[in-house]
Amino acid sequence: MRLPPFTLHRPRELGELLELLARYGDDAAVYMGGTELLLIMKLGFAEPGHLVDAKSIPELGELHVSADRLAIGAGVTHRRIERHHDVQRALPVLVDLERRIANVRVRNAGTLGGNLCFAEPHSDPATLLTALDAEVELAGPAGRRRLAVADFILGALSTALDPGEVLTHVHVPVPGPDTLVGYERIVFTERPAATVAVVRGPAGARVVVGALGPRPMRVPHAEMRLVEDDIDAAVEATSSAVADTDTEPGADYRAHLAGVLLRRAWSAATANALSVPGAAAPTKQG
Amino acid sequence: MHVDLVLNGELTAIECADNELILDVVRERLGLTGTKRSCDMEVCGSCTVLLDGLAASACTTLVAEADGKELVTIEGLSDGDELNPVQQAFVDHAAVQCGFCTPGMIMSVQALAMDHPDADDETISEYLSGTICRCTGYVKILEAARQVISE
Amino acid sequence: MRVAGRSEVRLDIVDKVTGAARYASDAVVPGMAHAALVRSTVGHGVLRGVDTAVALAAPGVHCVVTMADFPDVDPFYGEWVRDQPFLARDRVRFIGEPVAGVVADTEEHAHAAAALVVPDIEPLPVLGSAVESLAAADLVIHPDRASEDPELPNVCYRSSFEYGDVDAALAEATYVHDATYTFPAVYHYAMEPHAVLATWSSDGLDVISGTQQPFKVRADLARIFNVPLGQVRVRAPYVGGAYGSKGQSKYEPVTAAMARAAGRPVRLVISIGDAFHTVSRHHATIRMRTGIGPDGGIVGRDTVITYDTGAYADKGPRVARKGAYRAAGPYRIPNIRSVGLSVYSNRVPAGAFRGFSTPQVVWAGESAIDEIARHLGVDPLGYRRQHLKRRGEPFLGDDSPLDADLAEGLGVTAEALGWGSSVPTGRGRGLAVGVKDGGGGAARSEAEVRLHPDGSVEVLAATSELGQGAKTVMGQIAAEVLGCQLADVQVRLSDTAVTPFDRGTNASRSTIGVGAAVERAAEGVRRQVCQAAEEVLGISEGLILDGSDIVVGEHRQPLMELVCASRKLPPEEIGAYSATGFSGNPTGSGPLGAAAAFYEVGYSAAEVEVDPETGQVRISRFVSAADVGFAINPAACEGQDEGATVMGIGHTLLEELEFVDGELVNGTLVDYRVPRTTDLPDDFRSILIQNRDGPGPFGSKGAGEGGLLAVAPAIANAIADATGVRIRELPLTPERVWRAIQPVEPQES
Incomplete structure (x- = not known):
């Protein structure tokens, strides 16, 4: 199976990415790990003329762990979460979940943010992050906003992303010691x-x-x-x-x-x- | 687009379209047919290659992703006639039948050994559960993987 | 024995671990174009026409063909019943049936153009299963074929066997066990999808195909295109798994047709999604009635098996016939009646699949025996051992005597599992035995062995290397007979222009058929060498070959010198020693037309744990034993047995092709799960039984299917032991098991 033709864009900054999304509108798709996007494109379910690769935007590749929250950039792969010692300490249940997603190749390439944006109904992270009251941070023409994961995933393969908007971070509250x-x-x-x-x-x-x-x-x-x-x-x-x-x-x-x-x-x-x-x-x- | 990479140890420049996948390019353009196409949906693992040391499904990875990186296919594992330890373990344990999954399986075990050099049996089995073999029943493949880890 | 009986390193293994091994899907020839097929999206309909105009104008397209482009050919193939055209002619009969082909300069262009072809199909009602087909009197899937039974127009083939008086036996029985079992349609998932490269030239037709039956394909192509056999060449390089899915013709005729139309070499490599829509194992419903006499003996067995053969016969008729025969089972039962029906439906065609009809009937038979033993309150192992046929008794009628000690083999297997010892809490144990007449009936196998004057050996044998290790085993046989090293033997892959005739790589027949031919050919060569040694040296006893030398007793000299001296020719003119061998002329009559060459026997014993909350079954321990007569390469035999067992675990616990109104709804590897490493038994042992009592070289028997035959009933019997619940429908999915173990029927919500 081949991919339909498209132009690949590699913006270095978020602003540039948003400009590309604005320019190509419905004909553009944000491309991260590609584990879901490229697959549905191969199967003929999507045919965007422009893929906007967000992996090289430094901000999206950051993973911060603080006492009370994880801030996971949209470009952070499952693998990085799975092998991150601070995440393991802060939220072992997430690491355990990440370790079981699909297979090692998908985890090496796929990202947590991409997983949420795809809104596949069988997504493991979506279930846990909904329960943890995690939020997604979105950036778009109208600026930045935050949404609870529960409000972000609207249905099968459907999210609250507006046209021209991109998921930049996933914010996960770290449960305190009094939380199971x-x-x-x-x-x-x-x-x-x-x-x-x-x-x-x-x-x-x-x-x-x-x-x-x-x-x-x-x-x-x-x-x-x-x-x-x-x-x-x-x-x-x-x-x-x-x-x-x-x-x-x-x-x-x-x-x-x-x-x-x-x-x-x-x-x-x-x-x-x-x-x-x-x-x-x-x-x-x- | 223009992609520069180190392919099986050699600096290589590839001109390709943006939508080209590693599997198509290595098999058809570069004649490296050891990487196999089976499910074509990143499930079976028969097209597994190593991209900067990480296992990747060549069927679902753009050539663009290899830019500036090191790509290793099954053809890049052995050094002349000298088999690499994973290949040798597959020979030692007769862990091959039709051989169609074998390149991907060997690349997966290679990745396993790098990711989990001290893997126990459960980790080995979990790790390789993402790579399908329809012939062997996995028994001898797991034996080979255990040999690689124990070395 | 120096070479045979040792786990020699496979001759193909270095090619395979380095990626150098070439498969049909890797084949390339200069000037080659690429093909894609247009497939029906309608399950049943009248094909009124195909609009190819837009596709023909698409970039890179050489030609677009439909059956209308081939008025001169006989497009039909199929075993016994030739009903399948290589492209649909006037009807489509399943979703996925090829209706047109596109040839273009690249695969990408071929697929893009294929999407532009518009078939005009007037839908007919769909017969979504054999059950629906049997009930439909007015809707006929093959209206142009006369059915044997006008009342049942969708029956493709009917076969029956009858011995004694079953009705009387069951009427007089003190207990009649009557149960219906179902076995799912399953997919082979040979990891290499079908691939064919066809070239026409003044030499005729040259086809490279990952096929199990190059000579059968050659015969089909010769007939279809009206070309002499000698002008059709079929080569089978390494085959990326087959398990029955690559027997007889599959995509060879359509690819040859496209190559003819395009006037250039054409390669077709289908996707796994299309392979799901090519051939499957038959779904089967088996009703089995077994009568028990006052002493517990089995007095009669009456079986009706309905095999859903899908839209076309493929090997379905033979499946029905063999299945009916094998349903009799390996027990002493004086009165037997078995009926096998091969029934058309608008599903993906069903054909050969490892075990060929047998896993279905063993599933029923070995479940039933267990149920009967439990009903009688006796140990299922003891009951079986008491009533199994003995070595030397015919399997059925006047067929060959059984060449295995079934009671003993089952005992060995049970003992390895710890049968009789206390069972850990929450677990249960079960066992089963499967017997299949091996070798696939009468067929000739030929081989040629050449010994070159430098001591190197070539074996020409048309066994396809599917992964079973044929290349290595043929080499070991030749080396053993010739007295040379395996390293000096080159075994050529199947090529109808080079390797002598063989019926095909199926029915566990290669070792006993082709292997025996290789053995005889090697003996012929050895006789020539020994004769030369006698002439020149005066001795030949104990002659062996050591590299380029011959060694007789204390004497060593280059083979070259011996040949020159014997033939009185200079070295460059002496040629080689070569001989052909054959095997497999029919012997005896037997109920199947020829006596069974041997019996392939598989024993399975399982210990399982059922999760009462989810219905998930974990196999804590599994023992498989294969009666291989003599293991020419023990590691390869073990690998076959392990692989067959795990494939059996697939249809037992995981696999089922799901059809809705004839449409396959889980035809991807995402939705169809084959066994993974994590599905293996926690503890898994494979035993090879070797009594050197087979008809093959050194007492070997065929192998590779036995391990699969008895897996399902062994596991179901273990589940029954653990839970007290009998499940008669495969696969034993968590949901099915959970439902079965509920104390009361769950309330409808």
């Missing part, structure tokens, strides 16, 4: 069949189910039950939420799986917490 974070996935073919992320901290809880709908789905009922430390009820609420939205054959199994994954993510989260001195311990385990 867990992530589980189950894979039957190449992409995950179901994913679940759970976060439980002083401010509340997040339960997010991925791969079972067009976009990661928060489950508020399960979150409420988790706040009450009732994991059994949270599992049930998660399964019900999936059963309510999934109308395809086999929905009951997927609903059940989502519950199983939540329970496993929760036990992993609590197990991790128990192994970290001073971290929160659950009052009741499922």
Whole structure:
């Protein structure tokens, strides 16, 4: 399979990139790792006349880890996150997730930002980052803005990026020691069949189910039950939420799986917490 | 566009269109047919090459990405008649049947050895789970990989 | 033995680890153009015409062909039933069927132009499966072919075997086990997709193809294009996996047709997506009724197998016939009736796939035996061992006597798994045995061996090197017989103009067929050398070749001198010693028309753990044993057995081609998962059983399919042992297993 013809642009600065996007409009696509973009182009699902390579813009290649947040430039590959010691210390669950994405070749080339922009419904990071209340930073003709990942991914292969806008950074809050974070996935073919992320901290809880709908789905009922430390009820609420939205054959199994994954993510989260001195311990385990 | 790279140890200049992929150019323009096309969707690993030491799917990597970098294909691993240790391990363990996955598999094991020089069995298996072999059942490939790591 | 029986380094391995090995998809000739095919997007319809005008005007295009361009050829091929045209003629019968071909200067141009060809197809209702086809009396997929049964017009082929009185036996049985099993359509995924390079010249037609059956392809091409056999040359370089998918003609006729129309060499390399739409393993539904007598003996077995052969016969008729035969199973059962149906549908054609009809019937038979043993409350191993046929008994009717100790082999396998020892909590164990008449029936194999005066040896044998190691094994056989080193032997790859006739590389037949021919040819050469030694030196006993020398006892001299002395010619004029050998004239009659050359036997034993929450099955331990008679290259035999087992794990746990109204909906490697390293058993052992009781060189038997035959029932039997639940539908996906182990039917939501 060949790629349709296009012109490759390699801006050195963000301003230049935005100018190119403005100039070519719908005929341009931002190109990072290319692991998703080039594939859909080969398959004939997209045919942009201009690819704007954002990898050489220094700002987009930065990865900062501070006490309370990760700032991950849009050009940062899965590999760099996976092998970054500070990220490992700050948010091991993200490193663990990154390590399992696709295969080593995709992780070497693909970026976290690109993954979010592609909005593939089976994306692992989208599920976890939604649960972590992560934000994306966007730059466009109207300036910069920030959006919660939950508001950024609108549906299957659909994001809130405006015309001419580019994702520059992913900002991930680093959970404090009093917060539990867990992530589980189950894979039957190449992409995950179901994913679940759970976060439980002083401010509340997040339960997010991925791969079972067009976009990661928060489950508020399960979150409420988790706040009450009732994991059994949270599992049930998660399964019900999936059963309510999934109308395809086999929905009951997927609903059940989502519950199983939540329970496993929760036990992993609590197990991790128990192994970290001073971290929160659950009052009741499922 | 003009791309300068070090290909299998040689400084090489390539004139190519912006949309050309490494797989097409090495196979058809440069006659390096050891890199194989199978799934063509970055799943199977049969087109694996090393770009600045990192495993890459040649089927989904632009030639432009190799500009200023070092590209190694299966043809660049051995030194004359001298097999490299990964190739030798595949010979030692009879880890080859039809051979179509073999170049990509060997490049993957080469990358594994660089990425995880102390890999345990689980890491080896996880790492190679992204490269498909339909003939061998992987048993002898994993033996070969373990030999490479233990050396 | 000096060379045979040793895990010699494969003769092809250095080429393969360095990337130097050339496959058909790497082949290039000067002036070569590239082809792309236009495929039907309609599953069933009347092809009213193809508009090629726009495509013809596209950049770089040499020609665009449809079947209308070939009024002079007989475009049909297929084994036993020739029903498949190389381009659709008046109908399309599956999504993906080629309807036109484009030849252009580059692959890019060919594909771009192919997208501009517009077929005009009037859709017909789609028969999406064999079940639908059997129910449809008015809608006929091949209306121009008379069906044997007018009531069932979509039956491509029907085969039956009957021994004794099954109806009476089942009527008198104290227990009749009656169950229906299904086996999925699966895809070979040979990693190299089909590739063909065709050239016409004053020498005739020259085709380079990654084929398992160069002589069969040659015969097809000669017939289709009305060219003498001697003017068709088919070469098979290294083949990037086949497993049955590259047998008989596939894309050779259409590529030759395009090359003829274009007036230049044409290469066609299809994509994996198109390979998904080329050939598959037959989906099968097997209803099996087994009668048990008061003493627990099996008194009768009545089986009906429905193989979904898709849009065209391919090898489907032979699959149905062999499947019906093999459904009888390796047990002592006096009354047998088996019916095999090959049924058309508007799916991707189904044909040969490693095991050829057998994994389907072994899945049913070995599940059923386990169910019966459990019903009777006896140990499944003990029950099998009690009722398995003994060495020397015919498999069925007057066929060859069994050449294996099945009870013993199964015992060895079970023991290696620890059968009878306590099973870890949450796990279960199962085993199964599969038997297949090997060799594929009567066929001739020929080979030639040449010993050059410098001591180097050439073996000309038309076994395709698919990865199974044929090149090496043929070399080992020749070296062993000639008394030379393997390093001095060159084994040529298949080339119908060079290598003598062989039916094809299938049915585990190469070692016993071509290998035996090589053995005899090498014996012929050795006789000539020994005769010369007798003439010149007066002795020949124990003669061996050591590089360019012969060694007889204490005497050593260059072979060259011996030949010169014997032939009384100077060195540059002496030629070589050469001899041909053949094997495989039919012997006996047997229910299949010729007696089985040998029996390929595979034993599998599994220990599994089922995740009760997700239904995922983990294989904690697996033992496979292959009865290979004698392993000429043990590492290669092990590799075949390991590979076959893991391929079997694929159809057992992971793989299934999913069709919706005839449309394949998971035809990519993203959606269709073949086994990965992480799908291997935690602990996996492969055992070679060697009693030197086979018909091949040194007592060898064929190998390579056995490991696959019994995997599915062994795992399903282990799941039943672990959970108490019997699943009769493959693959055993997590969802299917989870549903099966639910205590009550899940509520509809």
